[in-house]
Amino acid sequence: MFETLDDLPEEGRLLVRIDVNSPVENGEVQDNRRFARHAGTLRELADAGHPLAVLAHQGRPGRDTFVSLEQHAEILFEHLDREVRYVPDTYGEEALEAIRNLGAGEILLLENVRMVDEELADRTPEEHAKSALVETLSQEFDAYVNDAYSTAHRGHASIVGFPQVMDSYAGRVMEVEYEANSAIQEREFDGHVAMVLGGTKADDLIGVMERVEDTVDTFLMGGIVGELFLRAAGHDVGYDVEGTDFFDEQWDDQEETIRELLDSYGGRILLPVDLAYEDDAGERAEVAVEGVEKEASFLDVGSETVEGYEEVVADSEAVFVKGALGVFEDERFSKGTVGVIEAIAKTDCFSVVGGGDTSRAIGMYGLSEDDFSHVSIAGGAYVRALTGESLVAIEALSG
Ligand SMILES: Nc1ncnc2c1ncn2[C@@H]1O[C@H](COP(=O)(O)OP(=O)(O)O)[C@@H](O)[C@H]1O
Ligand SMILES: O=C(OP(=O)(O)O)[C@H](O)COP(=O)(O)O
Known part of the structure; x- marks a missing residue:
C-alpha cells in the first residue's frame, strides 16, 4: 500500500501532481470541485513549510480545451488565498529558475504537462522514468506527491514515471478518493443496480461495461456515448457533422466492442428513444430516434427517454452515474442529466455521481451533494475502481 502525507518527512522540496x-x-x-479539493492538499503542504511545484494537465492536444494553466493558477489562488505563481514552461530553463527560487511554503504552477510530448507517449513506467521530463524535474525535489486521483487510470509520465525514481506519497485527495471508491466496490446490493453512462469518452466506459456484468442490471445510455450505441443499433446518428470530432474516431476504435455488448447484454442496455437539438430559432427541439436522419448535432436525450430513465432510477437500489x-x-x-440526478436525489437509493464535468451539474441546478451517497471528482478512475481494476497510479505509488 502507498505512503501518505502522514509519512512525509518534515522538510523537503516537493513536486505535487494534481488534476x-x-x-x-x-x-x-x-472553476469546479477539483480546485477546492486540491487546494486543501496544497494548503496543508505549504503550511508545513514545503516549497511546492505543481504539475497538472488540461485537455488533450488538438481539442479546444487544450489550453495553458495560467487561469488555473488564478483559480487556485482564489481557493487558497495565497499567491500561486505560474510559469509558462514545464521543465525548461524558465521553469527550473522559478523552481530554484521557491521559498518555504511558496507555490508554483508549472505549464500544462500535456504540452510536453513525452507525457502522453505510450511507454512503460520504467521508460517514462527515463524521459527528459522526469529525469530533469526529479533532480530538483526531495519527494513526489500524487494527489491526482482522477488521472490515476492514465499511465502517463507525470503519473507513473516519477515514483520510479523518487520517494513518493499519496496526497489527501488521492488517499480519500481511493478509500471511498474501494469501499464502494466491496458493497453488495440485493435490488436492482443501474448505471447511467454518458459524456464524451466512450473508451473509458466500454471497458467498464464489460467488467461489471455481474453487478449492474441496467445501463442507461446518453451523451456522445449513447449516440455511438444508437449508431451500432442501426440508427442514422453517432457520426461527426458540422465540424464535430467526437464520434468517428471513437467509432473506428470501438464499433466492434459496442456491437458485441449490444448482442450480449440485449435489453439490459437502454438507449435513448428520442433526442434533442437546437432548431433554427435557437430553441430546444426533439425528434424520435426511430427513423431519424442526422443533420444536426444532438445535444441531449429527449423527454420520453428521460421519463423512462427516471422510472428505472425510482426502482433501483443503487445508481452509478458517469458522464452527462x-x-x-x-x-x-440539461433535461436528461438533471432529470436523472433529480430522480436519484428523490430516492433513498445508494448513489454515486462521478466525473469532473458531470458532478458540476449538482451545484449548477440547485441540488446538494448530501442528496447522494458519494460525489466523486473523478470519472474514468472511479468507474474503473468499481470494477476492481487496479489503477496505474496506485500501483506506481505502492511499488
Ligand atoms: N450530445 C453531446 N454533445 C456534446 N457534448 C456532450 C453531449 N452529451 C454530453 N456532453 C458533454 O459531456 C461532458 C461530460 O462528459 P465527460 O467529460 O466524458 O465526463 P466527466 O468529465 O464528467 O467524467 C459534459 O460537459 C457535457 O457537455
Ligand atoms: O478529467 C479527467 O477524467 P474524467 O473525465 O474521467 O473525469 C482526467 O483529468 C483525465 O483526463 P483524460 O480523460 O483527458 O485523460
Missing part, C-alpha cells in the same frame, strides 16, 4: 482538468467555455476555464446525458451546461439541454 484540475476543467471545462473551458469560450476560452474561460471553469447532454450538454447540461446549457440549460436548454
Whole structure:
C-alpha cells in the first residue's frame, strides 16, 4: 500500500501532481470541485513549510480545451488565498529558475504537462522514468506527491514515471478518493443496480461495461456515448457533422466492442428513444430516434427517454452515474442529466455521481451533494475502481 502525507518527512522540496482538468467555455476555464479539493492538499503542504511545484494537465492536444494553466493558477489562488505563481514552461530553463527560487511554503504552477510530448507517449513506467521530463524535474525535489486521483487510470509520465525514481506519497485527495471508491466496490446490493453512462469518452466506459456484468442490471445510455450505441443499433446518428470530432474516431476504435455488448447484454442496455437539438430559432427541439436522419448535432436525450430513465432510477437500489446525458451546461439541454440526478436525489437509493464535468451539474441546478451517497471528482478512475481494476497510479505509488 502507498505512503501518505502522514509519512512525509518534515522538510523537503516537493513536486505535487494534481488534476484540475476543467471545462473551458469560450476560452474561460471553469472553476469546479477539483480546485477546492486540491487546494486543501496544497494548503496543508505549504503550511508545513514545503516549497511546492505543481504539475497538472488540461485537455488533450488538438481539442479546444487544450489550453495553458495560467487561469488555473488564478483559480487556485482564489481557493487558497495565497499567491500561486505560474510559469509558462514545464521543465525548461524558465521553469527550473522559478523552481530554484521557491521559498518555504511558496507555490508554483508549472505549464500544462500535456504540452510536453513525452507525457502522453505510450511507454512503460520504467521508460517514462527515463524521459527528459522526469529525469530533469526529479533532480530538483526531495519527494513526489500524487494527489491526482482522477488521472490515476492514465499511465502517463507525470503519473507513473516519477515514483520510479523518487520517494513518493499519496496526497489527501488521492488517499480519500481511493478509500471511498474501494469501499464502494466491496458493497453488495440485493435490488436492482443501474448505471447511467454518458459524456464524451466512450473508451473509458466500454471497458467498464464489460467488467461489471455481474453487478449492474441496467445501463442507461446518453451523451456522445449513447449516440455511438444508437449508431451500432442501426440508427442514422453517432457520426461527426458540422465540424464535430467526437464520434468517428471513437467509432473506428470501438464499433466492434459496442456491437458485441449490444448482442450480449440485449435489453439490459437502454438507449435513448428520442433526442434533442437546437432548431433554427435557437430553441430546444426533439425528434424520435426511430427513423431519424442526422443533420444536426444532438445535444441531449429527449423527454420520453428521460421519463423512462427516471422510472428505472425510482426502482433501483443503487445508481452509478458517469458522464452527462447532454450538454447540461446549457440549460436548454440539461433535461436528461438533471432529470436523472433529480430522480436519484428523490430516492433513498445508494448513489454515486462521478466525473469532473458531470458532478458540476449538482451545484449548477440547485441540488446538494448530501442528496447522494458519494460525489466523486473523478470519472474514468472511479468507474474503473468499481470494477476492481487496479489503477496505474496506485500501483506506481505502492511499488
Ligand atoms: N450530445 C453531446 N454533445 C456534446 N457534448 C456532450 C453531449 N452529451 C454530453 N456532453 C458533454 O459531456 C461532458 C461530460 O462528459 P465527460 O467529460 O466524458 O465526463 P466527466 O468529465 O464528467 O467524467 C459534459 O460537459 C457535457 O457537455
Ligand atoms: O478529467 C479527467 O477524467 P474524467 O473525465 O474521467 O473525469 C482526467 O483529468 C483525465 O483526463 P483524460 O480523460 O483527458 O485523460
